Amino acid sequence: MTLVERYTIQEVIGVGGMGSVYRARDLHFPNVVKLVAVKEMVNTAPDPLVRKTIVQNFEREANILATLTHPGIPRIYDYFSLDNRSYLVLEFVNGRDLEKILNETDGFIMEDQVLSWTIGLCDVLDFLHNHSPDPIIFRDMKPSNVMVNQHGHIVLIDFGIAKTFQTGQKGTMIGTEGYSPPEQYRGEATPLADIYALGATVHHILTRRDPRQEPPFSFADRPIQKINPGVSSDLVAVIEKALQYNPEDRFKDTSEMKEALLSVARKTGALSRIAVSTAVQNSGVKPLWIFTCEDEIRGAPTYYEGTVYVGSYDNNLYALNAADGQFLWKYPSEGGLVTKPAVYEGNLYFGSEDYSLHVVSARSGKKLWTYETKGPIRSSPRISEGHIFFGSDDECLHAVNLTTGRASWVFEASDYVRSSPFVSSELVYFGCESGDFYAVDFKGQLKWRSLAKRAITSSPTVVEQAVYFSSVDGMFYALDSRNGWAIWRFRLGKGSVVSPCAADNLVFTGSADGFIYAIEIQSAREVWRFKTEHQVCGSPVIYKDSLYCGSVDGTIYCLEYRTGRLRWQYATQAPITGTPLVYDDIVYIGSTDRNLYALLA
Amino acid sequence: MFNYFRQLFGKQDQPEGIATAPLSDQAIRTIIEQQPQRIEPAQLAAGCGQSVGKQRELNEDSLLSVTSLLSGNSGTLPFGLYVVADGMGGHQFGEVASNAAVRIVAGHILRKFHPYLFNLPAQPPEESLQEIMSESVNEAQKTIQREAPGSGTTLTAALVLGQQVTIAHIGDSRAYTVNPDGRIELITRDHSLVRRLEELGQLTSSEAASHPQRNVLYRALGQGDVLEPDIFTVTFPQPGYLLLCSDGLWGVVNEQNLYRSITETSSLQRACQNMVAAANAAGGPDNISVILVQLLG
Structure with a gap:
């Protein structure tokens, strides 16, 4: 014809x-x-x-x-x-479309290949979106509309035939477009809609999971690396950003997305075939002041009335002016200090590896009294109801009366107690190196216990009716605080000694796998994870809308706690194992490089 | 003198044939607040209601209610399991799917808890509450796909242990917490397309209510390869109620009327009948199932 x-x-x-x-x-x-x-x-x-x-x-x-x-x-x-x-x-484009290529390929398509196609698609979309007088919205990005020609270059086909949304029937599964963003169902088509659809297309290619056969907008339920572990985290981050529900959370335009893809390509080495401009980002964080001790700082500082107190492995507790880091006084104990001092009515309470709990005046550093246990103290004290609670390597939890300085009771655990107790609703919660977790009442009577498979060094935190902690067994636990029933368990990549903190409906922890995690409290779903370059041993803290956490890679990270997005980072000279303190918009963090740093939050 | 004593101790003659006026919400609230609510031991109570509705020939809904209590020197353990499933019309064997879902989920959970509730010494399950829920749903998914391929059902299951309510949820049946002050809070998320668009801010709730696709589910038990039920744990509302129902109820009776049905009677069973009656009075377009639970003490 x-x-x-x-x-x-x-x-x-x-x-x-x-x-x-x-x-x-x-x-x-x-x-x-x-x-x-x-x-x-x-x-x-x-x-x-x-x-x-x-x-x-x-x-x-x-x-x-x-x-x-x-x-x-x-x-x-x-x-x-x-x-x-x-x-x-x-x-006539002599080649095959991506859907066909996907169907004719066994296994996953190489990341480098996908990356170069995606960069090419960004290029075309960028061209369309910058068309004058009016930007052109492609509106129908999907694998079958992308051809790869005989030279391996991508060509976009099938322009702008509007597709009306099919009306479904009661009880039938919908066959949605699958690639379109939520706002497109309202008839809004913007360049950001094309960015989403491009993200959806790449997600489909990398995972081989056809979004038309999945619930709409459910890409977040199918994490790319869970299905295809070969994909780099950097590329995953780009795709995830493109797939944000809210258009304003995506890349602001295709050229920004292309820039992000190019930096992935630079990192993974896929760059060799792609020309790039170089622009290295440096966050340029400078400390307000640095104070150097004689040995490592492994614990967390405390703030009280304009003064920062921090213990060091050089046996001293230091008092420094919070504003400029000026040395005020030091108090020598007989052993290393790894605990976070507690403050109560002008006095400081802290345990030492010299087996003793020390009580000194916060103002002068003068010794008031000490309380001796039978082992090094690595558990930080908590003060509640006229008592000070802390664990010791003598395998006991001690409850010491603040006024008499004598033990009201001592609870015998089954191994070292290095976890710092948490007090809530007249119960004292703490973990033990044996893997036992205890809830003890104010009389020192066991209320309930639970068992992890390995040590619980992590210090628990209680939010509403659940107690949260992690274990060296690689699990993060949520137990009913009244009876110890496991409500949920979340599997971390590796064991953890990190003490969790909570904000809104999220609980945060870290693990030896190098990640900082945000987990939804009711459903145990991972909301985000952030990769550091080494184990995470120090604990996260929340201040305003940020999370601060150190890593053994030596860096302290400031992340947006709702999204896990990096705000800034600062590298110290050695691993960070302690927990930061944030007060009055200043972050105080000790490092095993012997320094205490004060950084602007 | 007699009159004086009669004034003090005597009963006023009541004219016959005048019914007592129903108490206002305010009055009921005051009574509830003033009542010493101490019930020992703490226990669950539940009522159920179900109706085919006015327009369907077949009941494709299934429900299950198990309420138990173990109390003694070793403590008090209220244990309850409540499930509503709405088999999908338009698919074959909707009622087969909902029936299978309810039985398999309940069977799995009760088997897991059997050694803890009825063995001596009691052995708590190794898995967490959420893991047990998740396994039970996966088992139901496999069975439905094998026994009634092509069918689907919603599932909203609440496992109550002590004060914790662990919910597994797929589809558009719902769980609510009902507070005595009239606040009704939806705690599940409908897996319907329209609801999804509403959540994402793409539709207003009034647009959603009249949207032609409001009954279209994107997730159902028995459908799809990958099943992702919503599983979460909340604290039992106290004082208050936990309400589970199929869309035959929530789709036609608004929250205000649900609340009124619940509070205008003191019996949970009667309250459920009231809710079903309200749905039927509104036309009864779909099968209706409802479970109302209270934690007393």
Whole structure:
């Protein structure tokens, strides 16, 4: 068959909703074989007005294409109508579309390959979005609309045929478009919609999970690395950002997304084939002051009335002016200090590896009294109800009366108690190196106990009716604080000694796998995880809308706690194992490089 | 003198045939607040209601209610399991799916708790409450796909242990907490397309209420390869109620009327009948199932 005595149809290469696409030979070039793609649209609408509108839309598409020149967009050669059919004659792209490629490939397509296609697609979209006078929104990004030509370059096909949303029936599963963002279902199509659909397309290619067969907008439920562990976290982060529900949370435009992809490519080495501009980001955080001790700082500082107190492995407790880091006094104990001092009515309470709990005046550093246990003290004290509670390597939890300085009771655990107790609703909660977890009442009577598979060094925290802690067994636990029932367990990548903290409906922890985690309290779902370069041993703290946490990689990270996005980071000279303190917009963090740093929060 | 004593101790003659006026919400609230609510031992109480509705031939809903209590020197353990499942119309064997879902989920959970509740010495399960819930749903999913392929059902299951309510949820049946002051809080999330768009701020709630696709589910038990039920734990509302129901109830009776049905009677069973009656009075377009639970003491 030959159309308008010029295009000889050779083959059907695609069937769409309103017609077919053919490969045809252009007879105006008799001496060479010039192939073209002929796109046919059959207009069967009974209503003449609707029919007219359809033809106008098709013409508009032709007109748009005619103005576009880009290697990633097919050239248009001709446009005509016959009876109730309209035709576009386009450049024939010799290749396969991504859906076909995906179907014909076993296993996952290489990340480098996907990366270079994605960068190419960003390029085309960027070109369309910057079209003048009006930006062009592609609106229909999906694997079957992306061709890879014989040179391996991508070409976007099938321009701008609006698809109406199909009305579903009660009880039937919907067959959504799968790739479109939420706002597109309201008829809003912006460049940000194309960014989402591009993210969806890449997600499909990397995971081989067809979004048309999944609940709408459920990409977050199918983490890429869970399905295809070979994909780099950096690329995953880019795709996830493109797939944010709220358009304002995505990349602000395709060039920003392209920039992010290029920096992934730089990192993974896929860059060798792609030209890039170099721009290294440095957050430029400078400490307000630094104070150097004689040995490592492994514990957490405390703030009280303009003074910062911190213990060091050089046996001393230091008092420093919080504003400028000026040395005020030091108090020598006989052993290393790894606990966070507690303050109560002008006095400081802290345990030492010299087996003793020391009580000194916060103002002068003068010793008031000490209380001796039978082992080194690594558990930080908690003060409640006129008592000071802390654990010791003598395998006991001690409850010491604040006024008499004598033990009211001592609870015998089954191994070292290095976990710092938490007091709530007249119960004292703490873990033990044996893996036991205890809830003891104010008389020292066991209320309930629970057992992890390995040590619980982590200090628990109680929120409402649940107690949270992690264990070296690699689990993060949520127990009913009244009876110890396991409500849920969350598997961390490795063991953990990190003490959790909570904010809103999230609980935060870290693990030896190097990640900082945010977990939803009611459902135990991971909300985000942030990768540091080494184990996370220090505990996170929340201040305003940020989370602060150190890592054995030596860096203190400031993350947006709701999203896990990095705000800034600061590298110290050695591993950080302690917990930061944030007070009055200043972060105080000790490092095993012997320094205490004060940084602007 | 006699009159004086009669004034002091005597009963006023009541004219017959005048019914006592129903107490206002305010009055009931005051009574509830003033009542010494101490019930020993702490225990669960539940009522249920179910109706095919006015327009369907077949009841495709299933429900299950198990309430138990173990109390003694070793402590008090209220244990309850409540499940509502709404088999999907338009699919074959909707009622088969909902029946299977309810039985399999309950069977799995009760087997897991059997050694803890009824063995000596009691052995707590190793898994967490949420893990047990999740396993039970997966088991139901496998069975439905094997026994009634192509069918689907919603499932909203609440496991109550002490004060913790652990919920497994798929589809558009619902769980609410009902507070005595009239606040009704929806604690599950409908897995319906329209609801999803509403959550994402793409539709207003009034647009959603009249949307032609409001009954379309994107997730159901028995459907799809990967099942992702919502599983979470909340504290039992006290004082208050836990309400589970299918869309045959929540789709036609608004929260205000649900609250009124619950509070205008003191019996949970009667309250459930009231709610079902309200749904039928509103046309009863779909099967209706409801469970109302209270934790006393």
